[in-house]
Amino acid sequence: MYQIVAHAKPKKNSEIYGEVIGAYVAFFIDFKEIDGAFVLAKYYIENEGWEIIELEDEYFIIDSIEDMADDYKQYYEEVFEYGYSLIFNTYDKIEEDENE
Incomplete structure (x- = not known):
């Protein structure tokens, strides 16, 4: 899995x-080849x-x-059941850098 x-x-x-x-998207896929996984990531997103x-x-x-990171372990079985899983970690504002 990638x-x-x-x-x-x-x-x-x-x-x-x-x-x-x-959003920062975590895309998990059960696929043989990484090049194909990237093509599918673009498609599904x-x-x-x-x-x-x-x-x-x-x-x-x-x-x-x-x-897998602890936050994503719950999706492990889903990847094998459906072939992939998309997790959208959304944000509604941009945090300003404290150093600026």
């Missing part, structure tokens, strides 16, 4: 447009009504549930 991370914003025709300004701002080049290989 974990791919993306930064996205809702499309204007999305149900969530206006409620949040963006955009299909949910999001525009990708950045798709990180780095990815994680998940061999067991212990390899």
Whole structure:
């Protein structure tokens, strides 16, 4: 299984447009090849009504549930049942850097 991370914003025709300004997306997929996993990540994120701002080049290989962050362990079985799982960690404002 792979974990791919993306930064996205809702499309204007999305149900969530206006409620949040963006999200960091954790995409988990049970797929053989990483190149295909990236293609599917783009497809599924955009299909949910999001525009990708950045798709990180780095990815994680998940061999067991212990390899997943605690916040995501609940989705482990879902990935194998449905083939993938999308988790949108949304935000509705941009925090200002305290050093600025």
